[in-house]
Amino acid sequence: KQEVTQIPAALSVPEGENLVLNCSFTDSAIYNLQWFRQDPGKGLTSLLLIQSSQREQTSGRLNASLDKSSGRSTLYIAASQPGDSATYLCAVRLTGSQGNLIFGKGTKLSVKP
Amino acid sequence: GAVVSQHPSRVICKSGTSVKIECRSLDFQATTMFWYRQFPKQSLMLMATSNEGSKATYEQGVEKDKFLINHASLTLSTLTVTSAHPEDSSFYICSASTGGLYNEQFFGPGTRLTVL
Numbered sequence: 339k340q341e342v343t344q345i346p347a348a349l350s351v352p353e354g355e356n357l358v359l360n361c362s363f364t365d366s367a368i369y370n371l372q373w374f375r376q377d378p379g380k381g382l383t384s385l386l387l388i389q390s391s392q393r394e395q396t397s398g399r400l401n402a403s404l405d406k407s408s409g410r411s412t413l414y415i416a417a418s419q420p421g422d423s424a425t426y427l428c429a430v431r432l433t434g435s436q437g438n439l440i441f442g443k444g445t446k447l448s449v450k451p
Numbered sequence: 452g453a454v455v456s457q458h459p460s461r462v463i464c465k466s467g468t469s470v471k472i473e474c475r476s477l478d479f480q481a482t483t484m485f486w487y488r489q490f491p492k493q494s495l496m497l498m499a500t501s502n503e504g505s506k507a508t509y510e511q512g513v514e515k516d517k518f519l520i521n522h523a524s525l526t527l528s529t530l531t532v533t534s535a536h537p538e539d540s541s542f543y544i545c546s547a548s549t550g551g552l553y554n555e556q557f558f559g560p561g562t563r564l565t566v567l
Contacts, residue, residue: 342494374558381457381544381560382495427495438485439556441494 340365344428344442351418352450359413359445361428366406373402373413374427376444382427386413390433418449454478455547457559464535465567471531472562474545480525481547485556486518489542501528535566 341364351357361371370389374382386395386402388411394403401414415422425446429439454477464470474484483502487495499515501507501522509515519531528547532539542563546556 379542379561379563382546382558384555384558387555429495438497438500439495441496443492443494 340368340430340432340440342428342430342440342442344426344445346445347443348446348448350448350450353418353420355418355449356414356416357418357447359415359426359428359447361411361413361442363409363411363430363440365432366409367433368406368430369433370431371402371404371411372429372431372439373400373411374429376425376427378425385426415447418447420449420451423447423449453555453557455481455545455557455559457543457545457562459562460560461563461565463565463567466536467534469531469533470535470564471529472543472545472564474528474530474547474559476526476547476557479547479549479557481528481549482525483548483554484522484528485546485548486520486528486530487544487546489544489561495544498530532564535564537566540564540566 343362345360372387373385388395388404399416404411425444427444429441456475458473486498489495498513499507499509501520503522507520522528544561546558548554548556
């Protein structure tokens with residue numbers, strides 16, 4: 339059974355700092371991996387999607403990497419801002435499934451001015 | 452593009468009543484819709500997958516007679532929580548896909564259900 343783990347569960351950093359969020363998964367037979375942002379009481383905003391054949395994806399200050407063989411992904415946020423404060427969710431899509439996503443519990447990020 | 456809406460955004464009801472939540476794809480045809488549930492400080496858990504015009508496929512442990520899903524059109528799916536109880540209080544999020552096994556899912560803003 340696929341399990342997705344995110345470490346740390348919570349993180350507080352001063353504004354301007356670079357930071358890394360970690361995601362690990364137990365079954366490497368994934369089709370892709372996706373990072374989402376969730377603001378309190380809100381739905382999900384997709385940040386980056388990495389196909390299983392890719393090693394990384396970049397969007398602005400965000401960079402996500404994928405090492406499928408070791409079951410790990412990282413989300414790097416450069417020059418963090420208070421507006422980055424949110425919960426970041428990692429999710430994997432299994433091969434051969436109907437396409438449903440398996441989510442981690444998320445990392446709650448707080449960026450202090 | 453690829454906007455998904457949910458209604459209502461928040462609902463409070465008495466125990467024993469039924470609640471219907473709507474999920475709409477506003478600018479694309481959603482062949483497949485997914486319903487997730489999220490308890491506080493927990494990850495999103497898939498409840499069921501529905502394909503337009505077909506019966507929903509429920510995940511293990513999800514009661515299909517309690518959580519009724521209807522996906523009658525390519526832009527609308529509904530989740531009805533029947534005879535709701537306080538333990539059903541949760542955040543319900545839908546997502547929609549244009550179909551095919553690996554097409555990207557687009558998520559709605561979620562519905563906060565509180566059962567008194």
